[in-house]
Amino acid sequence: MTLTPPEHGERRCYLRGCRRPECVNANKRYCKRYNYDRHHTGRRRVDAAAATAEAQRLAKVWSYNQIATAAGCDPRVAFNLIHNQLENVSRTTERRILGAHAALDGIPGTALVDATGTVRRGRALAAIGYDRNDLAAELDINADAVGCLLNAKRRQVTSHTAQVMAAAYQKLSNTPGPSTRTRMRAARLGWAPPTAWDDDTIDDPNAHSEWTGHCGTDRGYHLHKTEHIPMCPPCEAGHQQWLAEHQHLKGVELRSVITRARGQAAGRGAALAENARELLAQELSWEAISIRLGADPGQIAAAMRKYPATDDRQMGMAA
Known part of the structure; x- marks a missing residue:
């Protein structure tokens, strides 16, 4: 993740020693709000369990960047919640994360589509040696989400995920991957390689892989x-x-x-x-x-x- 540098007018700029008026005012606003919350609403931070559970549920379909955009929070917060690295969060963050699902419907590429072709393409790439970390880097989603995808734990994926998986398949399907272990696991599980699929039928739930040229007989x-x-x-x-x-x-x-x-x-x-x-x-x-x-x-x-x-x-x- 890329950390954005602090800008003037933000409290974090004040915390780094800047004393420009706009940074001083940002710190004063934070302190006033903090004191108000302490006196009128109790603790400002709450246990992160609920936000973590919701973030991890959303991460099965959406990337942490998409979740952060929908929630209006820093991508680092979404990333840390997904990986269960936060013990507590602010009430505002919890509220935004819990309400992110509704906002995700308005982000381009988040419409849900059938996962059949996406799962088959991912498994085909695994069959020639691409592990879930390789695919996660190619798809720009976390490795746990790729694992759920390969294990067919979801019937639907976002249209964005389907598109980037199709692009990765087009790019990698003619080149062997680096992981022998993944290739052996895919063979053990019976996952069909790219050569067993036809581009015209790989998205069809009623189609089957063609391993031998006579499959189904x-x-x-x-x-x-x-x-x-x-x-x-x-x-x-x-x-x-x-x-x-x-x-x-x-x-x-x-x-x-x-x-x-x-x-x-x-x-x-x-x-x-x-x-x-x-x-x-x-x-x-x-x-x-x-x-x-x-x-x-x-x-x-x-x-x-x-x-x-x-x-x-x-x-x-x-x-």
């Missing part, structure tokens, strides 16, 4: 299994539907059909290995290849071992 299910790609709900549902449609098959006949489906899925591994070799020949890094092909480096390496190049096979036979 039984073939997609076997592709997930064969290539060790995190299973997506549509493929799980597609496989269950396939089992229901083929429940009349028994024994050898059922195993034969399943084996054929797995064989079709194996073709994707061969294509993955071939494409990876072409990109390696272009001297792309493993991270860049991973982003381009939409597969984890481990999955790509496994496919290359399972499906060696033709020259590799011929050398092995000659040996």
Whole structure:
């Protein structure tokens, strides 16, 4: 946060030693108000618990700068309240913070919109290595709010948040992030990377990510299994539907059909290995290849071992 320097006519300028008339008068006004409040309204400062709780609730949607603008207080106050760093606040600050929600409706970019596309874009960036601190810096909101966003704790976000997330996604989605830990966590949670989303459908709540090129079908299910790609709900549902449609098959006949489906899925591994070799020949890094092909480096390496190049096979036979 940037601290604004004191200006003449403010009490804080007086406290720094300035004795210009306007600064002296500002100090006198403060002292008079202080004495009046002490005699007529009791303590001027109150416990910060209520203001802190409200500021933290607002911070799940709005930035601390937006909250400070709506409340008419210093951004530092809003920031400290959000991070629970104040034990008490003035009655005026408490009143302004508690009434900030109504004022936020009048600030541009604060209209609420569906959070589906924003959550998906954030998770996609996490899947390629951008942690919540990286995203917070890019979006200019606090990291806790980004965490709530990634964990889909809100159904709506402000239009401003949706816009800056879309801009960050456009900027970062083709470049791997620095956090391996975040990438591994996203894979464990099944968060789809940018390559699994289409720009035309990422905001559609009824659309699903396309991990395999056949997601939502039984073939997609076997592709997930064969290539060790995190299973997506549509493929799980597609496989269950396939089992229901083929429940009349028994024994050898059922195993034969399943084996054929797995064989079709194996073709994707061969294509993955071939494409990876072409990109390696272009001297792309493993991270860049991973982003381009939409597969984890481990999955790509496994496919290359399972499906060696033709020259590799011929050398092995000659040996």
